[in-house]
Amino acid sequence: MLDQYAVFGNPIAHSQSPQIHTWFAKQTHQRLQYTAILAPEDDFEASARIFFAKGGVGANVTVPFKLDALVFADKLSPRARRAGAVNTLQKGKNGEIYGDNTDGVGLVSDLTNNLGFSLMDKKVLLLGAGGAARGVIEPLLNAGIAQLKIANRTPEKAQQLVQVFHVLETGITLTSGNWASLEDEQYDLIINATSSSLSGDLPPLPDGLLTQKSLAYDLMYSKQPTPFMLWAKQQGAAQVADGLGMLVEQAAEAFFLWRQVRPETQPVLQHLKSLEKA
Structure with missing residues (x-):
């Protein structure tokens, strides 16, 4: 089974993250599946717990759940603690959820x-x-x-x-x-x-x-x-x-945290820009 990743948000249909991480995976020969999850505005925690319980290993978090993700995480990076927000979650080997901020x-x-x-x-x-x-x-x-x-x-x-x-x-x-x-x-x-x-x-x-x-x-x-x-x-x-370049670069940092492989961002950024002009 492929490693499962996702982005949580509300709304989420517009998110470029699934496309970006799929391109990163192909570029770095990583086997994973990345999806977008529309979480209820008043119950991020339930959606996140279901995702990780079903085998999810990492997730991105966007508006309006970055504060919810801060509370949800078992451990926080120093930069996430000072930022008071989490946009990246990772499940550790012991099952603990680690929260970081790559923005x-x-x-x-x-x-x-x-x-x-x-x-x-x-x-x-x-x-x-x-x-x-x-x-x-x-x-x-x-x-x-x-x-x-x-x-x-x-x-x-x-x-x-x-x-x-x-x-x-x-x-x-x-x-x-x-x-x-x-x-x-x-x-x-x-x-x-x-x-x-x-x-x-x-x-x-x-x-x-x-x-x-x-x-x-x-x-x-x-x-x-x-x-x-x-x-x-x-x-x-x-x-x-x-902020399109920031979106790609923060995704690359999250991808590195999850996979310990740093993807090249320029090809992905140029591809996104070409799609905008189409």
């Missing part, structure tokens, strides 16, 4: 390897203070940036994240604020981790945040440019990107 690693890999953007000594603005934001902070702090500001509609939530991640003692300037606090500031990299793109909206951002060398990155991925991406282009950003 931030996926983002940094996409920025540096696929987009050719050096994070060294960069001034970074992270928009949002929810689960998506929490998952990417630690890898950004470990990537050599000089400053990170977390901005949110309610600044108290952003300040809470500053307090959580200050314990890493990276020596990096870590600050927080609301949208109004961004007036007269400029950044090398702006990452949209808010849910605004889901509703076709945009945070009320002031003009002048971006320079002609800046990169604007939306964690959402979409066939059409998101409102944040359109805003960034109008503001003169040098580069604008969505």
Whole structure:
């Protein structure tokens, strides 16, 4: 019987994960089956327990279950514990479920390897203070940036994240604020981790945040440019990107955790982009 993997979400029909992991498996000659599972919004735990009880060995977790997966896991990686969210589950030999978070690693890999953007000594603005934001902070702090500001509609939530991640003692300037606090500031990299793109909206951002060398990155991925991406282009950003590359890179990290084989991401990413254009 093939090793069983899955992605849990609600909704889930749109997920690219089954396609991505099937391509990874073919590329690395791994024998596995990967499916998408629509879990009830109010009972992720039951769906996950059934999956692992029937022989499942690993799973990805997407919206809205990353906090549920955190609670479900028996053991957590340090990065998952600090992120307060789990997107990757693995069943150990003793039956314990191990929870990890590969989102931030996926983002940094996409920025540096696929987009050719050096994070060294960069001034970074992270928009949002929810689960998506929490998952990417630690890898950004470990990537050599000089400053990170977390901005949110309610600044108290952003300040809470500053307090959580200050314990890493990276020596990096870590600050927080609301949208109004961004007036007269400029950044090398702006990452949209808010849910605004889901509703076709945009945070009320002031003009002048971006320079002609800046990169604007939306964690959402979409066939059409998101409102944040359109805003960034109008503001003169040098580069604008969505989260498709991050999706592929975080999947590759999860695949490595499960199989101890690291797939090549470029062929898969290019194939997905070609499908979007078709």
